[in-house]
Amino acid sequence: MSTRHDTAASPLKGGAAPGRPPRGTASASAKDREERRRKKLSRRWQRDMRWSPYAFVAPFFLLFLAFGLFPLIYTGWASLHQVELTAPTDMNWVGLKNYTRIFDDDFFWNAARNTLTIGIISTVPQLLMAMGIAHILNYKLRASTFYRVAMLAPYATSIAAASLVFVLLFGRDYGMINWALDLVGIDPVAWQDDKWPGQFAVSTIIIWRWTGYNALIYLAAMQAIPQDLYESAALDGANRWQQFLHVTLPSLRPTILFTVVVSTIGASQVFGEPLLFDPNKGASGGAEHQFQTLGLYLYEQGWINQHLGRASAIAWMMFLILIVIGIINYVISRRLRASS
Amino acid sequence: MTTTVTPPPPETTSAKEQVRSRLPKSARAGGTLHGGPIAYAILIVFTIVSLFPLVWTAIAASRDTQRLAQTPPPFWFGSNLFKNLEIAWTEANLGEAFLNTTIVAGISAVTVVILSTIAGFAFAKLRFRGRGALMLLVIGTMMVPPQLSIIPLYMMVAKLDWTDQLQAVIFPSLVSAFGVFFMRQYLLQALPDEIIEAARVDGASSWRVVWHVVFPAARPAMAVLGMLIFVQTWNDFLWPFLVLTQSGNPTVQVAVAGLGRGFTPDQSLIMAGALLGTLPLLLVFAVFGKQIVGGIMQGAVKG
Numbered sequence: 035m036s037t038r039h040d041t042a043a044s045p046l047k048g049g050a051a052p053g054r055p056p057r058g059t060a061s062a063s064a065k066d067r068e069e070r071r072r073k074k075l076s077r078r079w080q081r082d083m084r085w086s087p088y089a090f091v092a093p094f095f096l097l098f099l100a101f102g103l104f105p106l107i108y109t110g111w112a113s114l115h116q117v118e119l120t121a122p123t124d125m126n127w128v129g130l131k132n133y134t135r136i137f138d139d140d141f142f143w144n145a146a147r148n149t150l151t152i153g154i155i156s157t158v159p160q161l162l163m164a165m166g167i168a169h170i171l172n173y174k175l176r177a178s179t180f181y182r183v184a185m186l187a188p189y190a191t192s193i194a195a196a197s198l199v200f201v202l203l204f205g206r207d208y209g210m211i212n213w214a215l216d217l218v219g220i221d222p223v224a225w226q227d228d229k230w231p232g233q234f235a236v237s238t239i240i241i242w243r244w245t246g247y248n249a250l251i252y253l254a255a256m257q258a259i260p261q262d263l264y265e266s267a268a269l270d271g272a273n274r275w276q277q278f279l280h281v282t283l284p285s286l287r288p289t290i291l292f293t294v295v296v297s298t299i300g301a302s303q304v305f306g307e308p309l310l311f312d313p314n315k316g317a318s319g320g321a322e323h324q325f326q327t328l329g330l331y332l333y334e335q336g337w338i339n340q341h342l343g344r345a346s347a348i349a350w351m352m353f354l355i356l357i358v359i360g361i362i363n364y365v366i367s368r369r370l371r372a373s374s
Numbered sequence: 375m376t377t378t379v380t381p382p383p384p385e386t387t388s389a390k391e392q393v394r395s396r397l398p399k400s401a402r403a404g405g406t407l408h409g410g411p412i413a414y415a416i417l418i419v420f421t422i423v424s425l426f427p428l429v430w431t432a433i434a435a436s437r438d439t440q441r442l443a444q445t446p447p448p449f450w451f452g453s454n455l456f457k458n459l460e461i462a463w464t465e466a467n468l469g470e471a472f473l474n475t476t477i478v479a480g481i482s483a484v485t486v487v488i489l490s491t492i493a494g495f496a497f498a499k500l501r502f503r504g505r506g507a508l509m510l511l512v513i514g515t516m517m518v519p520p521q522l523s524i525i526p527l528y529m530m531v532a533k534l535d536w537t538d539q540l541q542a543v544i545f546p547s548l549v550s551a552f553g554v555f556f557m558r559q560y561l562l563q564a565l566p567d568e569i570i571e572a573a574r575v576d577g578a579s580s581w582r583v584v585w586h587v588v589f590p591a592a593r594p595a596m597a598v599l600g601m602l603i604f605v606q607t608w609n610d611f612l613w614p615f616l617v618l619t620q621s622g623n624p625t626v627q628v629a630v631a632g633l634g635r636g637f638t639p640d641q642s643l644i645m646a647g648a649l650l651g652t653l654p655l656l657l658v659f660a661v662f663g664k665q666i667v668g669g670i671m672q673g674a675v676k677g
Contacts, residue, residue: 036665086580087502094493097549102515105523112525128603172418173409183663184421187428190655194631195648199427202641210447246424246601254671305517313634325479329521349522
């Protein structure tokens with residue numbers, strides 16, 4: 035790296051100060067020249083120093099405003115209007131009507147409950163397994179890079195491809211999972227038709243795609259824990275489990291919080307997996323809406339039933355729920371910190 | 375001054391080593407402990423679970439649908455792989471879809487990397503009014519689900535008459551708050567202030583500093599971020615699914631998902647399509663897997 039810097043910087047040296055006298059033998063006139071040059075440059079220099087930071091962040095923020103921040107706020111505005119997909123630019127003010135409607139809508143609450151349960155079924159085992167795998171990967175192992183790359187492979191798979199494969203694996207009559215269950219004497223499960231099996235299957239797709247990724251994040255944080263902590267814990271007589279409990283876990287707390295937040299956000303938007311898990315029912319998330327998530331419900335309201343205003347209200351409700359979960363998270367993590 | 379002698383360095387280390395060797399094995403956890411057979415067994419099981427659905431996609435794609443509707447399910451390859459791949463390729467219009475997805479993911483990866491690097495540099499190394507607030511805004515929006523903005527985005531796209539056009543997918547994917555955060559974290563550490571100061575002393579303007587100092591220093595992180603964004607954009611489903619129909623400019627994911635629709639779908643064709651949609655990224659992973667793993671781990675620590 036350093037050689038690259040040197041070669042990169044060298045043309046500047048020649049260009050900026052031609053014929054600069056060697057250090058220590060500078061004559062008075064050379065000093066004067068230098069002084070004048072500095073003054074001439076200083077105004078341009080100051081302008082550069084003051085404004086170029088803004089120029090560097092400007093392209094990002096311009097796009098960010100147009101495609102990130104503006105739509106975010108505008109969703110709130112749209113949620114107070116009646117807007118139909120067929121004429122997305124005609125907006126009629128209806129106040130809070132969209133919100134009261136979805137409050138009275140059983141399917142909204144059904145989708146909210148499903149999102150919560152799928153979120154829990156997918157996130158909790160995922161993070162626990164990721165933690166265990168990270169702990170193992172932290173040992174000295176042969177071919178450790180191979181395991182890391184292999185368990186990141188699901189991350190490279192798209193939601194569409196993964197969901198279609200799992201639909202086959204979870205097939206009721208000829209799916210591999212029911213076949214394997216049959217081997218150990220368990221009756222076939224109607225994964226697509228029953229509520230909890232359906233939610234479990236949808237969660238499995240999520241767990242499969244993200245466990246390796248989270249394991250790598252935990253591993254990175256574990257490797258940053260100083261070795262001395264373990265040594266002094268061992269001197270105090272802590273066994274390996276106690277070391278994990280009293281050294282590893284506390285050191286990992288910020289990382290755990292980070293993965294919980296990211297997974298919660300991910301879980302709040304689950305969309306493709308339940309959509310594709312029952313391709314014929316599509317947006318309703320199973321015949322009985324048994325695995326319809328809020329993301330899917332938003333899509334159904336907005337693009338199937340064509341009520342964009344109501345869909346906007348669902349989007350804002352999702353945001354509010356996330357904020358509430360965020361606050362609960364924050365309170366719990368503060369409690370944990372205070373108690374330790 | 376008393377002349378209490380501090381023990382000479384070599385003695386300390388040897389003393390420490392003595393202590394260490396007297397410790398129970400459990401003391402040397404984390405990195406220095408060698409994994410036993412149980413550790414290997416767990417890892418191998420997990421590796422198989424990770425890879426099995428991918429391998430089985432290829433197996434199912436090499437069979438015909440009748441065979442997939444039998445028990446036990448096939449565990450080894452049949453002879454229909456190339457026939458199915460060919461049919462899936464033409465039926466789902468995957469040639470066009472690949473071209474579209476490559477264009478979208480390529481443009482967004484390059485743009486995100488460049489914009490994130492210069493913005494990340496400004497946030498990491500330059501002082502300016504509003505820096506803290508703007509950075510907080512960037513981090514804050516990383517926490518907001520993208521579904522919160524799809525409806526106005528859809529309205530914009532409809533108003534601009536971009537439905538079914540690639541630019542409808544490209545423009546929203548040009549920005550990544552995560553990218554800015556990632557580059558900022560990297561440059562905070564990887565770019566010493568002295569190098570920037572040295573370039574300044576030599577009279578370099580900010581733009582020359584970016585070109586000759588920041589870009590070379592950030593190259594490894596730029597490569598990783600580029601790959602991450604490419605993978606993410608390639609796999610993106612919700613937004614392309616909303617604005618691109620199968621008939622007009624589908625991306626690979628939209629085309630593959632389309633294969634699964636219909637009441638009597640041909641399972642082996644669906645698997646062939648899923649395999650084709652995943653293959654390019656698996657190849658990227660096979661070649662750059664190590665770097666991608668390193669990048670994800672690097673981005674994680676300095677959170």
